[in-house]
Amino acid sequence: MIALSGVAKAFGSKRVLAGVDLSVARGESLVIIGGSGTGKSVTLKCVLGLIVPDAGRILVDGQDAVAARGRAREAMLDKFGMLFQGGALFDSMLVWENVAFRLLRGQNRLGRAEARETAIEKLKRVGLTAETADLFPAELSGGMQKRVGLARAIATTPEIIFFDEPTTGLDPIMADVINDLIREIVVEMGATAMTITHDMTSVRKIADRVAMLHEGVIQWAGPVGEIDTTENPYVHQFVNGLPDGPIAAVR
Amino acid sequence: MPAAIRLVQGFLASIGAAVLGLCQTTGSLTLFALDGVSHVLRPPWYPMEFARQLLRIGYFSLPVVGLTALFTGGALALQIYAGGARFNAESVVPSIVAIGMVRELGPVLGGLMVAGRVSASIAAELGTMRVTEQIDALWTLSTNPMKYLVAPRLLAATLAMPALAFVGDVIGIMGGFAVGVARLDFNPAVYIDTTWRFLETGDITSGLIKAAVFGFIIALMGCYQGYRSGRGAQGVGRATTNAVVSASILILASNYILTEALFPA
Numbered sequence: 001m002i003a004l005s006g007v008a009k010a011f012g013s014k015r016v017l018a019g020v021d022l023s024v025a026r027g028e029s030l031v032i033i034g035g036s037g038t039g040k041s042v043t044l045k046c047v048l049g050l051i052v053p054d055a056g057r058i059l060v061d062g063q064d065a066v067a068a069r070g071r072a073r074e075a076m077l078d079k080f081g082m083l084f085q086g087g088a089l090f091d092s093m094l095v096w097e098n099v100a101f102r103l104l105r106g107q108n109r110l111g112r113a114e115a116r117e118t119a120i121e122k123l124k125r126v127g128l129t130a131e132t133a134d135l136f137p138a139e140l141s142g143g144m145q146k147r148v149g150l151a152r153a154i155a156t157t158p159e160i161i162f163f164d165e166p167t168t169g170l171d172p173i174m175a176d177v178i179n180d181l182i183r184e185i186v187v188e189m190g191a192t193a194m195t196i197t198h199d200m201t202s203v204r205k206i207a208d209r210v211a212m213l214h215e216g217v218i219q220w221a222g223p224v225g226e227i228d229t230t231e232n233p234y235v236h237q238f239v240n241g242l243p244d245g246p247i248a249a250v251r
Numbered sequence: 252m253p254a255a256i257r258l259v260q261g262f263l264a265s266i267g268a269a270v271l272g273l274c275q276t277t278g279s280l281t282l283f284a285l286d287g288v289s290h291v292l293r294p295p296w297y298p299m300e301f302a303r304q305l306l307r308i309g310y311f312s313l314p315v316v317g318l319t320a321l322f323t324g325g326a327l328a329l330q331i332y333a334g335g336a337r338f339n340a341e342s343v344v345p346s347i348v349a350i351g352m353v354r355e356l357g358p359v360l361g362g363l364m365v366a367g368r369v370s371a372s373i374a375a376e377l378g379t380m381r382v383t384e385q386i387d388a389l390w391t392l393s394t395n396p397m398k399y400l401v402a403p404r405l406l407a408a409t410l411a412m413p414a415l416a417f418v419g420d421v422i423g424i425m426g427g428f429a430v431g432v433a434r435l436d437f438n439p440a441v442y443i444d445t446t447w448r449f450l451e452t453g454d455i456t457s458g459l460i461k462a463a464v465f466g467f468i469i470a471l472m473g474c475y476q477g478y479r480s481g482r483g484a485q486g487v488g489r490a491t492t493n494a495v496v497s498a499s500i501l502i503l504a505s506n507y508i509l510t511e512a513l514f515p516a
């Protein structure tokens with residue numbers, strides 16, 4: 001469904017991605033792990049066409065995602081939902097208007113009352129009460145903003161969903177609720193998911209497959225069951241949080 | 252001697268780099284403007300966004316433009332009276348105030364004031380949206396930010412600025428009238444009559460055309476700088492400053508070109 005091959009990206013002289021090969025099958029949940037600043041978010045943004053890679057190919061449903069322009073690009077993005085690392089909520093709009101952004105626009109748009117109802121239902125799914133619907137994003141805590149971003153990403157039940165650190169900044173109980181929700185979305189809706197996380201509990205709960213990004217390339221990819229047994233030194237060090245190994249603690 | 256040559260070489264290289272940079276900026280600004288205008292012309296449109304921008308750019312700029320015009324009209328009357336007195340032509344005050352305001356000062360000073368207010372706020376808003384990934388989020392929600400953010404601002408500013416300039420013209424002439432009557436002993440009826448007698452429709456329309464161009468420049472520079480804002484608060488700050496400076500300079504430069512085009516000597 002999604003296939004990256006040889007994707008490379010540098011910002012100025014700083015090489016972030018140096019040939020990423022990765023594929024996700026339809027209905028599969030892939031989790032990308034890796035230290036912070038290794039280019040995990042950049043990888044997702046390349047697939048969405050928000051960052052144009054310097055080299056490599058990205059196919060979504062067999063379509064070239066990088067070359068898509070205009071209507072073709074909008075049609076491709078219709079399939080996607082994305083939770084940004086920082087939430088990326090529109091701060092000039094109410095919480096429910098954020099969640100219902102897509103429902104209020106486009107060909108199949110809903111009326112405001114109906115869209116609002118759907119938004120509140122989605123907010124409940126991410127553990128937020130109906131009262132939050134009429135607040136502005138700036139009035140919410142960071143964790144709550146994250147969950148609103150999640151509600152917005154799943155509002156139109158997209159085929160492909162990207163979650164950039166969905167549980168960062170949440171308390172352990174809420175993190176568990178969100179992990180369950182993501183698992184549910186993949187199983188129930190049959191969505192294809194790519195999730196970035198540092199949280200090993202999340203990895204074990206969400207993932208079908210795991211890919212480890214380090215130094216611009218995928219160092220290892222395999223089923224979630226193998227992360228504890230693999231010989232790969234990067235994965236071993238990361239999963240167990242060891243100070244010694246191929247990943248230098250000070251970069 | 253080689254040291255001197257190196258110095259000259261360095262100097263020339265820096266000029267070359269500046270020229271190349273200017274060409275590059277001009278190119279990308281032109282592409283940005285064309286893209287923005289193409290979205291103004293093509294559906295889907297966002298009428299609510301357009302209305303909000305019209306209110307923000309037009310309505311809320313009224314006090315700034317009004318005060319600018321009022322004081323300028325007053326000062327203009329005093330200056331022209333002092334200048335005219337040197338060859339016994341004090342009676343030209345009403346017509347020169349009117350022509351000066353309508354053709355030149357109304358649109359230009361109004362444009363510069365609105366540039367300070369609106370270019371800056373557009374650049375800061377879009378820059379913040381860029382930095383906090385809200386512009387990226389728009390793409391992922393199948394909404395083209397050029398269409399949703401840039402097009403309504405371009406259209407609203409282009410339409411609002413002539414209206415603001417017109418209000419400024421009227422208030423500026425009233426400022427001149429107040430000073431003329433209160434300080435320079437003009438007869439109110441004569442002042443109003445002289446104002447109208449020498450004012451031509453072309454004076455007014457040319458001023459409004461200028462204002463429309465300035466409005467476009469104001470929104471364009473705000474959007475361009477904000478949309479391409481660098482990362483962090485520093486990037487947004489730089490975008491805001493650049494927007495005001497570049498909008499002001501472009502307004503003054505285009506004012507000269509438009510004046511040449513509209514009133515060939």
Ligand SMILES: Nc1ncnc2c1ncn2[C@@H]1O[C@H](COP(=O)(O)OP(=O)(O)O)[C@@H](O)[C@H]1O
Nearest residue numbers: 011016034035036037038039040041042043482
């Ligand atoms: N738009 C950009 N411009 C310049 N550098 C960027 C940009 N986006 C990301 N980077 C850099 O790329 C590197 C990887 O970033 P990112 O993908 O966000 O890391 P992470 O793996 O933590 O998500 C970082 O060093 C970051 O500074």
Ligand SMILES: [Mg+2]
Nearest residue numbers: 040041085164
């Ligand atoms: Mg990241």
